[in-house]
Amino acid sequence: MALAAQRPRRGGLRRGEGRAGWLFVAPAVIITAVFLAIPILLALWVSVSDWNGFQSPLNPRVNFVGLENYAAITTEEGLDQRNFGTAVRNNLYYVLLVVPLQTIIALLLAVQVNRAALRGRGFFRTAFYFPSVTSTVAIVIVFQFLFTASGAVNAVIGALGIDGPDWFNDSTGLIHGALSAFGITGPPPALAEPGFLGISGWEWLAGPSVAMTSLIILAIFTTSGTFMLLFLAALQAIGSEIDEAALVDGAGPVRKFFSITVPMLRPTLFTVLTLGLIGSWQVFDQIYVLGGTSAGGTISTPAFLAYRTSFVDLQWGQGAAIAFILFVFIIVLTLVQRWVLKERSPKSKRRAAATAQEVGVTR
Amino acid sequence: MLIGSSGDAETQAVQAAADAWAEETGNTVEVIAANDLVQQLGQGFSGNNPPDIFYMPWDQFQTYAAQGFIEPYAEDLENAGDFLPALVEQFSYDGQFYCAPKDFSTLGLQINTEAWEAAGLTDADIPTTWDELATVAQTLTTGEQVGLSMGREYARVGVFMNQAGGSLVEDGEVVADSEANAEGLAYLQELIAAGSLKFPQELEAGWGGEAFGLGKAAMVIEGPWINGAMANDFPERQFISVELPEGPEGPSTFAFSNCWGMPVGSETRDATIDLIEFLTSDEQQLAFSEAFGVIPSTESGSAAYAEQFPENEAFVAGVEYADSPVAFQGAAAAIADFNTQLEQIGSAEPSTLLGSLQSNLQAAYDEANG
Numbered sequence: 001m002a003l004a005a006q007r008p009r010r011g012g013l014r015r016g017e018g019r020a021g022w023l024f025v026a027p028a029v030i031i032t033a034v035f036l037a038i039p040i041l042l043a044l045w046v047s048v049s050d051w052n053g054f055q056s057p058l059n060p061r062v063n064f065v066g067l068e069n070y071a072a073i074t075t076e077e078g079l080d081q082r083n084f085g086t087a088v089r090n091n092l093y094y095v096l097l098v099v100p101l102q103t104i105i106a107l108l109l110a111v112q113v114n115r116a117a118l119r120g121r122g123f124f125r126t127a128f129y130f131p132s133v134t135s136t137v138a139i140v141i142v143f144q145f146l147f148t149a150s151g152a153v154n155a156v157i158g159a160l161g162i163d164g165p166d167w168f169n170d171s172t173g174l175i176h177g178a179l180s181a182f183g184i185t186g187p188p189p190a191l192a193e194p195g196f197l198g199i200s201g202w203e204w205l206a207g208p209s210v211a212m213t214s215l216i217i218l219a220i221f222t223t224s225g226t227f228m229l230l231f232l233a234a235l236q237a238i239g240s241e242i243d244e245a246a247l248v249d250g251a252g253p254v255r256k257f258f259s260i261t262v263p264m265l266r267p268t269l270f271t272v273l274t275l276g277l278i279g280s281w282q283v284f285d286q287i288y289v290l291g292g293t294s295a296g297g298t299i300s301t302p303a304f305l306a307y308r309t310s311f312v313d314l315q316w317g318q319g320a321a322i323a324f325i326l327f328v329f330i331i332v333l334t335l336v337q338r339w340v341l342k343e344r345s346p347k348s349k350r351r352a353a354a355t356a357q358e359v360g361v362t363r
Numbered sequence: 364m365l366i367g368s369s370g371d372a373e374t375q376a377v378q379a380a381a382d383a384w385a386e387e388t389g390n391t392v393e394v395i396a397a398n399d400l401v402q403q404l405g406q407g408f409s410g411n412n413p414p415d416i417f418y419m420p421w422d423q424f425q426t427y428a429a430q431g432f433i434e435p436y437a438e439d440l441e442n443a444g445d446f447l448p449a450l451v452e453q454f455s456y457d458g459q460f461y462c463a464p465k466d467f468s469t470l471g472l473q474i475n476t477e478a479w480e481a482a483g484l485t486d487a488d489i490p491t492t493w494d495e496l497a498t499v500a501q502t503l504t505t506g507e508q509v510g511l512s513m514g515r516e517y518a519r520v521g522v523f524m525n526q527a528g529g530s531l532v533e534d535g536e537v538v539a540d541s542e543a544n545a546e547g548l549a550y551l552q553e554l555i556a557a558g559s560l561k562f563p564q565e566l567e568a569g570w571g572g573e574a575f576g577l578g579k580a581a582m583v584i585e586g587p588w589i590n591g592a593m594a595n596d597f598p599e600r601q602f603i604s605v606e607l608p609e610g611p612e613g614p615s616t617f618a619f620s621n622c623w624g625m626p627v628g629s630e631t632r633d634a635t636i637d638l639i640e641f642l643t644s645d646e647q648q649l650a651f652s653e654a655f656g657v658i659p660s661t662e663s664g665s666a667a668y669a670e671q672f673p674e675n676e677a678f679v680a681g682v683e684y685a686d687s688p689v690a691f692q693g694a695a696a697a698i699a700d701f702n703t704q705l706e707q708i709g710s711a712e713p714s715t716l717l718g719s720l721q722s723n724l725q726a727a728y729d730e731a732n733g
Contacts, residue, residue, distance in 0.1 A: 056411060079696055079723045149567055166565075171706060297700075311402045312695070313426075
């Protein structure tokens with residue numbers, strides 16, 4: 001209170017300093033406003049308006065429609081709701097598989113190329129990173145050739161006597177496929193009724209389709225290299241004395257990995273998981289290149305649906321609503337993940353408390 | 364000018380026509396071939412900077428007209444009365460003729476003559492009914508080649524529903540789940556079960572024409588654009604185009620057409636109208652026909668076309684009984700969902716497929732008219 005009361009007086013003494021300060025931060029403020037704040041606010045307005053994509057969304061013919069656009073995709077039964085539900089289902093399975101797998105693979109690759117004794121380290125680092133610098137679109141096109149019904153992938157598994165699927169066009173869910181191996185081909189009555197977002201429980205449990213699985217493989221292939229680089233940087237920051245100390249204490253390589261390396265990588269792990277989570281909820285370019293509506297709608301994602309609803313169906317409000325739901329969803333998930341990964345040992349709690357006090361004092 | 368081009372031949376022909384007009388009138392026209400026409404149009408309109416003249420795809424026309432995006436200029440054209448009535452109807456919204464159809468295409472049946480002769484078939488065997496089609500498709504099916512192929516979408520499958528006497532909207536009511544539509548689908552399912560009908564996806568082809576060119580399908584259902592595609596990609600392929608066989612309720616085919624769209628309140632309205640009159644003149648349309656195979660949209664133009672290109676007579680004949688695919692505002696999403704559902708056509712009951720189309724279309728129809 002006392003400090004706050006002093007402030008204006010101090011400002012009065014150093015008159016003009018505030019203005020100079022504003023001048024210095026002006027470029028940053030203007031750029032943030034023009035490219036970030038205003039577009040977000042405009043999109044928020046579009047999501048509660050009936051703008052049809054003609055002229056400016058602020059022109060007087062555009063009306064406020066409240067939460068109608070949000071309702072159309074979440075609570076009102078119909079095609080829009082089912083499309084959104086299917087997209088969320090598809091993307092959910094995509095995230096559940098891509099994020100853990102790419103993180104684990106990136107970490108293992110990083111540990112391997114970090115070994116001092118590895119011959120041709122530079123070559124492997126470049127090779128693993130290469131898919132990340134190639135454009136996704138180019139990779140999707142190469143994958144299309146590899147994964148056609150008579151493509152290289154099916155030729156290889158054909159040599160093992162397995163009849164490969166028509167990858168990018170197969171809409172069978174993996175879980176459904178596995179169940180049908182046990183003779184379960186239809187839903188039990190309890191799961192047949194339309195449920196959350198108009199999708200029946202049976203459909204929610206379909207698993208990623210074969211087509212989506214190909215995209216999952218593609219995503220892991222392209223992004224593992226990027227995250228490997230992040231892990232590699234963090235690994236190199238772990239001093240050799242720690243390794244030696246572990247060695248002296250008699251830790252084997254496995255024990256060292258789980259008790260030393262992984263805990264020391266926690267901040268990087270958080271970065272990688274967050275980036276992975278955000279990236280895979282926003283997956284768009286692969287889907288767009290493949291047309292998005294093939295394989296029985298099982299490769300559509302909310303990001304693609306937002307695009308399609310806006311640009312093709314000219315329902316910009318609904319498209320913006322999908323984008324906002326996705327936005328909120330990603331933020332919530334990131335917060336949850338942050339909370340899960342937080343250090344919870346009593347020592348760190350005390351330290352955190354101490355830091356908080358310090359901060360309070362300086363203020 | 365923004366166009367959705369089928370290839371270099373089309374882009375160059377349109378460019379040449381635009382240049383010729385520009386030279387005559389002293390205006391300038393920049394022709395841009397869109398990668399993704401619908402998206403680029405959407406972007407142009409939302410950015411308040413639409414192209415002065417563009418290809419308006421038939422399936423988006425009703426939506427654009429209903430949203431007030433496009434100028435209803437067509438009645439002011441000097442040649443407004445020359446267009447084929449079916450096309451005028453397709454590009455009318457709320458009783459008003461909006462935009463000039465730029466050309467049109469109908470669907471026909473393409474027959475690979477080499478495979479036809481190899482199977483011992485003659486001109487007398489050219490199918491004119493469903494039964495004959497099923498028979499020849501069966502005869503033409505070998506280990507390497509399937510008898511019949513077509514896109515797995517409403518724009519092909521729907522023809523069979525119409526031939527069985529069905530339609531999606533009749534007298535202001537959505538009747539997608541009618542008996543007749545189910546009969547059309549059931550007929551196709553018989554062909555699938557017999558192994559004589561496969562879709563391009565199952566033949567590893569991007570579309571019917573590719574399956575045809577590769578020799579994986581002996582017959583396909585496509586429009587006149589197939590001529591250009593075969594000439595470019597499969598010049599060896601010998602084939603003829605005939606009218607589609609009749610269904611139990613008579614002949615039917617689909618007519619597709621784009622029109623020359625103009626944004627509402629265009630500043631260049633007069634010049635654009637002049638350009639459109641030039642582009643839709645019989646002479647210019649026949650030049651386009653020569654370049655990329657489309658049929659002129661005027662009565663006299665299409666007659667001249669049938670004379671000039673006797674091999675495409677079947678497509679012109681189709682206009683007599685052609686229907687326009689359903690395209691009211693919002694229908695596109697319901698049709699897209701139906702196309703997705705059609706992936707199950709091999710196994711699902713026709714009534715299930717049509718049931719979901721009925722409810723989606725009904726919802727879209729109520730919204731468009733309510």
